[in-house]
Amino acid sequence: MRRSRQEIVSQILDTCMRGASKTRIVYQANLNFKTVDTYLDILIRNGLIMVKEKQVRLYETTLKGKSLLETIKKVHGELSEL
Numbered sequence: 430m431r432r433s434r435q436e437i438v439s440q441i442l443d444t445c446m447r448g449a450s451k452t453r454i455v456y457q458a459n460l461n462f463k464t465v466d467t468y469l470d471i472l473i474r475n476g477l478i479m480v481k482e483k484q485v486r487l488y489e490t491t492l493k494g495k496s497l498l499e500t501i502k503k504v505h506g507e508l509s510e511l
Contacts, residue, residue: 435501438477441468442498445478448487 440458449457455465469488472478477494481487490498 437468438472439498439501439505441465441472442477442490442494442501445488445490446495446498448481448489450485450487454488 437458437460441454444454444457451462451465451469454460454469455462458465460468469478472494473480475493476491477497478488479491481489
Protein backbone atom coordinates (compact mmCIF):
# COMPACT_ATOMS: atom_id res chain seq x y z
CA MET A 430 0.00 0.00 0.00
CA ARG A 431 1.29 3.47 -0.87
CA ARG A 432 1.90 6.02 1.84
CA SER A 433 0.30 9.42 1.76
CA ARG A 434 2.33 12.60 1.50
CA GLN A 435 1.35 13.40 5.07
CA GLU A 436 2.82 10.12 6.29
CA ILE A 437 6.09 10.75 4.44
CA VAL A 438 6.31 14.34 5.72
CA SER A 439 5.60 13.10 9.24
CA GLN A 440 8.38 10.50 9.02
CA ILE A 441 10.87 13.06 7.70
CA LEU A 442 9.99 15.60 10.41
CA ASP A 443 10.27 12.92 13.08
CA THR A 444 13.64 11.75 11.76
CA CYS A 445 14.97 15.33 11.74
CA MET A 446 13.96 16.12 15.34
CA ARG A 447 17.55 15.74 16.60
CA GLY A 448 19.20 16.54 13.29
CA ALA A 449 19.76 14.01 10.52
CA SER A 450 21.84 13.62 7.40
CA LYS A 451 20.17 13.03 4.05
CA THR A 452 21.29 9.40 4.16
CA ARG A 453 19.63 8.84 7.55
CA ILE A 454 16.41 10.45 6.28
CA VAL A 455 16.42 8.20 3.19
CA TYR A 456 16.77 5.05 5.29
CA GLN A 457 14.47 6.03 8.18
CA ALA A 458 11.67 7.25 5.90
CA ASN A 459 12.22 4.44 3.38
CA LEU A 460 12.69 6.78 0.41
CA ASN A 461 15.20 7.09 -2.41
CA PHE A 462 17.57 10.03 -2.86
CA LYS A 463 15.63 11.53 -5.77
CA THR A 464 12.36 11.50 -3.84
CA VAL A 465 13.87 12.81 -0.62
CA ASP A 466 15.31 15.84 -2.42
CA THR A 467 11.83 16.90 -3.50
CA TYR A 468 10.43 16.59 0.02
CA LEU A 469 13.40 18.36 1.62
CA ASP A 470 13.06 21.29 -0.78
CA ILE A 471 9.36 21.65 0.05
CA LEU A 472 9.93 21.37 3.80
CA ILE A 473 12.77 23.92 3.75
CA ARG A 474 10.77 26.41 1.65
CA ASN A 475 7.86 26.15 4.09
CA GLY A 476 10.06 26.62 7.14
CA LEU A 477 9.41 23.15 8.55
CA ILE A 478 13.05 22.07 8.56
CA MET A 479 16.32 23.98 8.44
CA VAL A 480 19.77 23.08 7.22
CA LYS A 481 22.71 23.18 9.60
CA GLU A 482 26.11 23.19 7.98
CA LYS A 483 28.67 21.46 10.17
CA GLN A 484 31.12 18.79 9.04
CA VAL A 485 28.10 17.19 7.41
CA ARG A 486 24.92 18.89 6.21
CA LEU A 487 22.24 18.18 8.81
CA TYR A 488 18.52 18.76 8.53
CA GLU A 489 16.68 19.74 11.70
CA THR A 490 12.98 20.16 12.39
CA THR A 491 12.01 23.76 13.24
CA LEU A 492 9.44 24.83 15.84
CA LYS A 493 6.90 25.20 13.04
CA GLY A 494 7.74 21.66 11.89
CA LYS A 495 7.40 20.29 15.41
CA SER A 496 3.99 21.91 15.70
CA LEU A 497 2.89 20.36 12.40
CA LEU A 498 4.21 16.95 13.47
CA GLU A 499 2.20 17.10 16.71
CA THR A 500 -0.91 18.06 14.75
CA ILE A 501 -0.42 15.17 12.33
CA LYS A 502 0.01 12.74 15.23
CA LYS A 503 -3.19 14.01 16.88
CA VAL A 504 -5.16 13.63 13.65
CA HIS A 505 -3.83 10.09 13.10
CA GLY A 506 -4.71 9.26 16.71
CA GLU A 507 -8.25 10.53 16.30
CA LEU A 508 -8.73 8.68 13.02
CA SER A 509 -7.41 5.41 14.42
CA GLU A 510 -10.13 5.50 17.10
CA LEU A 511 -12.92 5.51 14.49
